[in-house]
Amino acid sequence: MPRPRFATADAALRxxxxxxxxxxxxxxxxxxxxLNRILLAAGVSKGxxxxxxxxxxxxxxxxxxxxxxxxATIGEFERPSSPAAFWAEMxxxxxxxxxxxxxxxxxxxxxxRIASAIATDEALRDRVMPMxxxxxxxxxxxxxxxxxxxxxxxxxxxxxxxxxxxxxxxSLFKSLYPADHVLSEAELRSFTDLVIxxxxxxSASPKGGTP
Amino acid sequence: MPRPRFATADAALRxxxxxxxxxxxxxxxxxxxxLNRILLAAGVSKGxxxxxxxxxxxxxxxxxxxxxxxxATIGEFERPSSPAAFWAEMxxxxxxxxxxxxxxxxxxxxxxRIASAIATDEALRDRVMPMxxxxxxxxxxxxxxxxxxxxxxxxxxxxxxxxxxxxxxxSLFKSLYPADHVLSEAELRSFTDLVIxxxxxxSASPKGGTP
DNA sequence: CGCTCTGTAGACCATGTGGTCCAACCTGTT
DNA sequence: AACAGGTTGGACCACATGGTCTACAGAGCG
Numbered sequence: 291m292p293r294p295r296f297a298t299a300d301a302a303l304r305x306x307x308x309x310x311x312x313x314x315x316x317x318x319x320x321x322x323x324x325l326n327r328i329l330l331a332a333g334v335s336k337g338x339x340x341x342x343x344x345x346x347x348x349x350x351x352x353x354x355x356x357x358x359x360x361x362a363t364i365g366e367f368e369r370p371s372s373p374a375a376f377w378a379e380m381x382x383x384x385x386x387x388x389x390x391x392x393x394x395x396x397x398x399x400x401x402x403r404i405a406s407a408i409a410t411d412e413a414l415r416d417r418v419m420p421m422x423x424x425x426x427x428x429x430x431x432x433x434x435x436x437x438x439x440x441x442x443x444x445x446x447x448x449x450x451x452x453x454x455x456x457x458x459x460x461s462l463f464k465s466l467y468p469a470d471h472v473l474s475e476a477e478l479r480s481f482t483d484l485v486i487x488x489x490x491x492x493s494a495s496p497k498g499g500t501p
Numbered sequence: 502m503p504r505p506r507f508a509t510a511d512a513a514l515r516x517x518x519x520x521x522x523x524x525x526x527x528x529x530x531x532x533x534x535x536l537n538r539i540l541l542a543a544g545v546s547k548g549x550x551x552x553x554x555x556x557x558x559x560x561x562x563x564x565x566x567x568x569x570x571x572x573a574t575i576g577e578f579e580r581p582s583s584p585a586a587f588w589a590e591m592x593x594x595x596x597x598x599x600x601x602x603x604x605x606x607x608x609x610x611x612x613x614r615i616a617s618a619i620a621t622d623e624a625l626r627d628r629v630m631p632m633x634x635x636x637x638x639x640x641x642x643x644x645x646x647x648x649x650x651x652x653x654x655x656x657x658x659x660x661x662x663x664x665x666x667x668x669x670x671x672s673l674f675k676s677l678y679p680a681d682h683v684l685s686e687a688e689l690r691s692f693t694d695l696v697i698x699x700x701x702x703x704s705a706s707p708k709g710g711t712p
Numbered sequence: 713c714g715c716t717c718t719g720t721a722g723a724c725c726a727t728g729t730g731g732t733c734c735a736a737c738c739t740g741t742t
Numbered sequence: 743a744a745c746a747g748g749t750t751g752g753a754c755c756a757c758a759t760g761g762t763c764t765a766c767a768g769a770g771c772g
Contacts, residue, residue, distance in 0.1 A: 295718090321533030325760060335721045336761080346760065450676035457672035458665065458703075465661035491702040492669075506748090536730060546751045547731080557730065713772100720767075729758070737750070742743100 291417070292352050296342040306332040307339070311353050316400035320350065320407030320414075351417040354404045357397045361390055362425035367432055373441035377490060379432065384459070384489075385482045388473075395469070436493070443495045454492065459485050502628070503563050507553040517543040518550070522564050527611035531561065531618030531625075562628040565615045568608045572601060573636035578643055584652035588701060590643065595670070595700075596693045602674070603684045647704075654706045662704065669703065670696050 296304070310332035314323045325346045329339055343349050364383050370376035391398050408415045433452060436442040442451065462485065467473065473481065507515070521543035525534045536557045540550055554560050575594050581587035602609050619626045644663060647653040653662065673696065678684065684692065 299719090319530040319532055321530055324758080326758075337720050337722070337763090340761070341719065447676070450673060453676050454669065454672045457668050461665045461668035462661060465658070465664050487707070488703055491705070492699055494702070496698065510749095535728080537728075548733085548750050548752070551731070551733095552749065715772080716770090718767105718769085721765090723762105723764090725760105725762075727759080727761105730756100732755075733753090735751095735753105737748105739748085740746090742745080 292343045292348060293341075296352075299342060303332075303334060303338065307334050307349075308353060308356065310334075311349055312357070312397060312400050315350060315353065315403055316396040318403070320404055320411070323350075323403075325349070347411070347413050347417070350404050350407075351414060354401060354418055355421055357394075358401045358405075359421070361387065361394075361398070361401060362422055364425065364428055364432070369435050370432075370439055370441075373436075373439055376432075376436045376439055376441040377486060380436075380489065381482060381486045383432075384485060385478070388478060388482060391463070393472075440495075442493045445496055451493065455489050458488055458492065462488075503554045503559060504552075507563075510553060514543075514545060514549065518545050518560075519564060519567065521545075522560055523568070523608060523611050526561060526564065526614055527607040529614070531615055531622070534561075534614075536560070558622070558624050558628070561615050561618075562625060565612060565629055566632050568605075569612045569616075570632070572598065572605075572609070572612060573633060575636065575639055575643070580646050581643075581650055581652075584647075584650055587643075587647045587650055587652040588697060591647075591700065592693060592697045594643075595696060596689070599684075599689055599693055603689065606680070651706075653704045656707055665703065666700050669699055673699075 307328070310328045313331070314328045318324075325339075328349075329336060339349075343352070365386070367379050367383070368375075370379050404414070404418075408418060429452065430448065433442060433448055437444050437448070446454075463481070466481070467477075518539070521539045524542065525539045529535075536550075539560075540547060550560075554563070576597070578590050578594070579586075581590050615625070615629075619629060640663065641659065644653060644659055648655050648659070657665075674692070677692070678688075
């Protein structure tokens with residue numbers, strides 16, 4: 291994490307730095323993102339930067355947490371008592387998150403890039419992972435409820451299913467909409483419908499259908 | 502492409518260089534992969550390398566083509582006349598490819614990494630894309646046959662569906678098997694069954710089920 | 713004024729990068 | 743023996759990287 295001073299630093303500096311970092315990390319893989327370029331774009335000197343941060347990793351972790359926190363939050367949900375209720379809940383969450391994504395596309399790209407670096411960069415992982423446990427746990431809780439209520443197949447490990455549904459969504463999103471496209475309300479709805487329909491198909495138990 | 506000489510160069514040098522390049526490109530994103538490290542690992546000097554190749558991009562492109570060609574080949578197929586026949590064909594192809602992947606895991610990682618760099622690196626793209634058209638076209642042909650015969654939904658753009666099925670496979674593969682796991686024959690079969698089952702579900706037309 | 717404390721600038725460093733260049737080395741031919 | 747051609751080693755280059763360090767500016771305060 292950054293030095294506590296960063297919280298009280300000049301607002302413009304804060305903003306410029308984080309914006310520049312977001313753009314850089316969004317456009318290049320973590321290892322190829324350049325701190326010098328970030329500082330240049332932000333108009334912040336080396337001295338100032340290292341006055342607030344430990345190192346490059348520190349900046350990435352800070353940025354990641356700032357951007358990913360809202361994305362990982364799913365809010366409160368009612369424990370569903372039927373498959374229909376479960377899918378309604380999933381639809382709601384999926385729609386809400388999608389709204390985030392389409393309005394924060396480069397943020398999302400940035401988060402994904404840093405996230406994929408986490409797998410290999412130990413320092414990054416240590417600073418970032420803990421903050422994510424709550425969100426994941428909550429999502430798991432909802433999915434478990436889905437299993438309990440018979441909406442989700444139980445023959446696959448839940449993390450695998452979770453990841454799969456996420457990947458399906460991203461795959462389609464990338465395929466269907468060009469990088470700079472801003473979705474209309476209608477597109478947003480129809481895309482959500484499509485994704486949830488696929489999620490239902492994928493998640494139904496192998497032998498019997500979803501009743 | 503490398504200088505023609507490379508084709509007739511010392512076999513050990515060829516092998517060492519390509520092996521080292523594969524390992525390096527497999528373990529780091531393209532931009533972060535180091536040519537110096539490759540040469541060191543291969544025991545090949547700068548002089549020799551630049552005697553055979555134009556630059557780093559050239560090496561990556563060469564390697565990519567060498568590794569990806571077999572992966573992109575789907576061989577001959579009979580034009581299916583029923584959904585069942587179509588899915589049988591898909592099962593066969595999927596199984597064959599999977600066998601490739603599990604026996605060439607780092608090759609696959611390498612190919613994916615370079616492939617993802619293609620999106621942003623123009624030089625790389627120009628040298629690589631053309632060689633891929635045939636394989637893609639053939640796959641498209643099969644998928645079109647699938648649409649014709651009613652096995653595939655037609656409400657999604659075909660490239661999107663193609664990509665989606667590919668991503669589903671990869672997502673599950675990564676989730677279910679750790680990086681160094683070598684699949685047994687039985688695992689290979691059951692994984693293929695799982696993937697094809699999912700593909701059927703995903704590809705069925707929105708309103709009616711797959712009869 | 714002079715002191716301290718917070719913040720800033722940017723020269724500087726060691727290291728790594730992709731790429732160039734040339735002297736030497738082998739091997740075959742005359 | 744002398745030459746020629748295809749190879750190789752590796753010193754070297756300009757530049758970019760993340761990170762350090764020192765000098766200094768400005769504000770608050772006695």
